[in-house]
Amino acid sequence: xxxxxxxxxxxxxxxxxxxxxxxxxxxxxxxxxxxxxxxxxxxxxxxxxxxxxxxxxxxxxxxxxxxxxxxxxxxxxxxxxxxxxxxxxxxxxxxxxxxxxxxxxxxxxxxxxxxxxxxxxxxxxxxxxxxxxxxxxxxxxxxxxxxxxxxxxxxxxxxxxxxxxxxxxxxxxxxxxxxxxxxxxxxxxxxxxxxxxxxxxxxxxxxxxxxxxxxxxxxxxxxxxxxxxxxxxxxxxxxxxxxxxxxxxxxxxxxxxxxxxxxxxxxxxxxxxxxxxxxxxxxxxxxxxxxxxxxxxxxxxxxxxxxxxxxxxxxxxxxxxxxxxxxxxxxxxxxxxxxxxxxxxxxxxxxxxxxxxxxxxxxxxxxxxxxxxxxxxxxxxxxxxxxxxxxxxxxxxxxxxxxxxxxxxxxxxxxxxxxxxxxxxxxxxxxxxxxxxxxxxxxxxxxxxxxxxxxxxxxxxxxxxxxxxxxxxxxxxxxxxxxx
Ligand SMILES: NC(=O)C1=CN([C@@H]2O[C@H](COP(=O)(O)OP(=O)(O)OC[C@H]3O[C@@H](n4cnc5c(N)ncnc54)[C@H](OP(=O)(O)O)[C@@H]3O)[C@@H](O)[C@H]2O)C=CC1
Ligand SMILES: O=C(CO)[C@H](O)[C@H](O)COP(=O)(O)O
Numbered sequence: 001x002x003x004x005x006x007x008x009x010x011x012x013x014x015x016x017x018x019x020x021x022x023x024x025x026x027x028x029x030x031x032x033x034x035x036x037x038x039x040x041x042x043x044x045x046x047x048x049x050x051x052x053x054x055x056x057x058x059x060x061x062x063x064x065x066x067x068x069x070x071x072x073x074x075x076x077x078x079x080x081x082x083x084x085x086x087x088x089x090x091x092x093x094x095x096x097x098x099x100x101x102x103x104x105x106x107x108x109x110x111x112x113x114x115x116x117x118x119x120x121x122x123x124x125x126x127x128x129x130x131x132x133x134x135x136x137x138x139x140x141x142x143x144x145x146x147x148x149x150x151x152x153x154x155x156x157x158x159x160x161x162x163x164x165x166x167x168x169x170x171x172x173x174x175x176x177x178x179x180x181x182x183x184x185x186x187x188x189x190x191x192x193x194x195x196x197x198x199x200x201x202x203x204x205x206x207x208x209x210x211x212x213x214x215x216x217x218x219x220x221x222x223x224x225x226x227x228x229x230x231x232x233x234x235x236x237x238x239x240x241x242x243x244x245x246x247x248x249x250x251x252x253x254x255x256x257x258x259x260x261x262x263x264x265x266x267x268x269x270x271x272x273x274x275x276x277x278x279x280x281x282x283x284x285x286x287x288x289x290x291x292x293x294x295x296x297x298x299x300x301x302x303x304x305x306x307x308x309x310x311x312x313x314x315x316x317x318x319x320x321x322x323x324x325x326x327x328x329x330x331x332x333x334x335x336x337x338x339x340x341x342x343x344x345x346x347x348x349x350x351x352x353x354x355x356x357x358x359x360x361x362x363x364x365x366x367x368x369x370x371x372x373x374x375x376x377x378x379x380x381x382x383x384x385x386x387x388x389x390x391x392x393x394x395x396x397x398x399x400x401x402x403x404x405x406x407x408x409x410x411x412x413x414x415x416x417x418x419x420x421x422x423x424x425x426x427x428x429x430x431x432x433x434x435x436x437x438x439x440x441x442x443x444x445x446x447x448x449x450x451x452x453x454x455x456x457x458x459x460x461x462x463x464x465x466x467x468x469x470x471x472x473x474x475x476x477x478x479x480x481x482x483x484x
Contacts, residue, residue, distance in 0.1 A: 007034035007056045007067050009159060010074040012087050013105075014042040017131070018077030020138035021104065021163070022046065025075075026053035028162045034058055034067040038078075065094035072099040073155065077131075080105040088115060088126075097123025100152050104131040104144075106266050109180035109187060109273075112147065113351075116179040125152040128179070130186020132368035133165065141165035143368035144173040145189070145360075147182030165367025168376075172363040177353030184273075184347050185360055188340045191270025191284040193234075193369045194263075195336035198287035198424040200238050203329045206411065209420055211318040215252040219243040225326055229400075230333075232372030261291035270343065277346040281339040282431050283332060286423040313418035321414075327407035332428035334400060337378060338391035339431070358382035390435065401432065455482040 008030070011022040014037040026033045036058040037043045047057045058064035065072060072095055076087050084103055091101050101124060103112065112128030119126035127148030131138065144164050146156060153175040164173040176182045200222075207218050219242035226235045244253040267288040274281040293300075315321040341357055348355040361378035364370055381394035388394055392401060412429050415422035434440065449455035451470045456479055459466060467479045 006069065007032045008069055008073070010034035010036065010058075010064055010068050010072070012036050012064070012074055012076045012091070013038075013078035013083075014046050015077070015079075016135050017104070017138045018075075019046045020135055021075065021077055021131070021142075022055065023050055023053055024139050024141070024163045025159075026050075026055060031159075031162075032056060034064055034074075036061070036064040061090045061094045065091075070096070070099070071155070072096075073102065073159065074100070075102040075104050075129075077104050080107045081111075084111070084115070088119065092119060092122050092124055095124050098125070100125040100127060100155060102127045102129050102146070102148075102156065103183075104129050106130070106186065106190070106264065107183050108269055109184040109347075112180035112183045116148065120149075125149060127152045127156060128183040129156075129160070130176075130182050130189065132186060132189055132364075132370075134369065137165065137367045137369075141172070141367050143189075143363050143366060143371070145176050145182040145185045145363065146173065147176055147179055147184075149178065150175070164363075165371075167362070167366030167371070170362065172366045172368070174356070174359045174363050176360070177348065177355050180351065181348070181353040181355060184351070184353070185344060185355065187266050187269050187273065188343050188347075189364065189368060189370060190266035191274075191281060191288075191343070192336055192340040194267035194270075194287040194291070195284045195340075195424060196232070196234050196333060196370055198290050199283075199329055199332050199336065199428075200234055201290075202415075202422045202425050203325050204238070204242070206325050206415060206420055206422065207322055210313070210315040210321055210414070210418070213318070215242040215254050221322055225329075229374065230326065230330055230372075232374065233369060234372075260295040260297065262295070263288070263291050267291070270340075273347070274339075274343050277343065277350060279339070279343045279346045280431065281343055283336040283339055283424050283428040286427045290421075290423050308419040309417060313414075315414075324407035324411050327404035328411035328425055331401055331404040331408045331432070332425050333374070334392050334397050335428035335431055336424075337374075338397070341378070341391045356382075357388075358386070392432070392435075405432070453482070456480075 009025055011018050011033060014035055022033050022035050025031050032054060034056045035043055035046060040059055043057045047055050056067050058067050074091060076084060078084055078087055084105055084107055088101060101119060107128055116126045127146055130145035131142045133142030141164055144160050146160060160173045161171040164171040176185050204218055207213055219239040222235050222239035242254055246253045246256045249256055271281060271285045271288050344355055344357060344360065358379040361375045365375045377396045378391065381388060381391060381396060391397060408429055412422060412426045446457040450457050450467055454467055456465045456467045464478050465481045466476050468474055468476050
């Protein structure tokens with residue numbers, strides 16, 4: 001093994017995220033960064049393009065380990081899944097007890113739990129850290145959501161604080177919890193990201209089809225919205241995307257982009273995990289499904305001549321409609337975040353993590369894709385009441401929903417009448433109405449379950465578990481809860 005040992009931190013995986021994170025690390029006082037990538041060309045390119053970073057390139061894992069001072073710290077930024085396992089398998093061969101391996105990719109949190117357990121047995125520390133902010137965030141300061149042991153956090157904390165985004169004077173990083181907690185929270189962050197993006201897309205579609213405004217005019221509306229309570233990175237970049245003109249055709253870029261949304265999987269994981277935990281993240285789910293629906297060209301083509309509304313639709317007061325859409329967007333956004341935080345609470349309970357909800361909202365204020373002013377209100381809500389059972393019932397959100405809900409209803413009705421799909425707007429409203437309902441038709445569902453499967457039910461007027469003898473004399477008996 002070569003005897004170099006001069007870098008205090010290393011990065012494995014030098015694609016978009018890894019190369020920018022390595023540059024971010026190198027730009028901080030006192031850091032010397034070792035870099036390694038499976039394909040040599042990426043390493044060479046990065047080192048050649050950024051001599052100012054003073055990178056120490058390594059071309060195999062032995063050299064990478066030898067370049068790092070002990071205890072070694074390496075951040076993996078590779079394709080999540082098999083790529084992560086492949087790199088960990090290599091690193092544990094050349095690292096020693098006390099060293100730290102950080103996985104900064106978008107790993108599935110259950111994989112992180114498994115990896116942390118396996119790597120810990122070698123004496124090496126393993127930390128799964130969610131990192132958000134894309135290329136620009138990785139370079140200038142992302143939001144970082146590390147899990148892992150308290151011991152690892154002592155070493156990693158100062159490094160991660162030094163490279164994280166700063167919001168209102170505070171670094172956007174906190175020790176989220178043990179083992180997979182960081183990747184769990186990053187997963188939910190991405191689920192909320194999906195919902196936020198879908199809601200914005202629905203707002204754009206309704207305004208465009210309802211008022212006939214051009215993408216550039218709608219860009220102006222979004223830029224205006226970005227000065228108020230909707231202020232956020234996603235609203236800001238939406239205005240930029242809508243203003244962009246395609247150089248080749250001279251038409252708005254948004255009109256030449258194929259309308260099939262991709263997905264790498266974190267949104268689907270959020271929904272799958274929520275289903276396992278029994279948490280209704282309906283707004284996030286609709287956002288995931290909306291991408292799936294968009295990416296079914298054969299089905300869409302086959303359905304394109306199905307009948308729509310018989311009357312053509314035109315908004316009579318465009319300004320009032322735009323304002324209604326803004327309010328519907330804000331109300332639906334509150335629902336998406338409330339659902340996301342419900343999932344974090346349920347995950348923390350299930351996996352034994354002590355996750356501070358207010359701290360999570362605080363580290364999402366800068367660096368990440370869902371960064372927004374609005375997150376301050378979430379931190380405040382949990383500071384006022386750490387045991388808040390549903391975020392949307394906090395005083396600030398209660399007031400906001402109170403003043404937006406009539407507009408929200410008008411927008412959902414209008415969308416349905418006009419035949420414009422607004423799955424995230426409408427499912428969020430249904431969730432809101434479901435949650436606030438005195439009584440739900442779930443009572444009837446229980447009756448149906450008892451009828452066909454003797455699944456039993458509880459009563460509102462007395463304790464116990466009951467079953468009606470549906471195929472007998474239809475009298476009611478007290479019984480044990482159904483186990484089938
Ligand atoms: N792109 C983004 O905006 C964000 C991405 N992330 C996450 O960060 C991670 C990195 O993302 P990104 O930079 O986009 O890169 P990619 O997800 O596109 O992954 C490419 C990198 O993974 C390496 N790799 C793949 N398989 C292996 C393997 N078996 N062994 C070793 N290396 C392997 C590639 O090496 P090679 O060059 O040899 O092919 C390359 O360096 C991912 O987990 C991603 O989900 C997180 C936040 C934002
Ligand atoms: O983690 C991220 C941002 O937070 C990545 O950008 C992620 O890839 C986005 O997800 P998708 O590609 O599924 O839209």
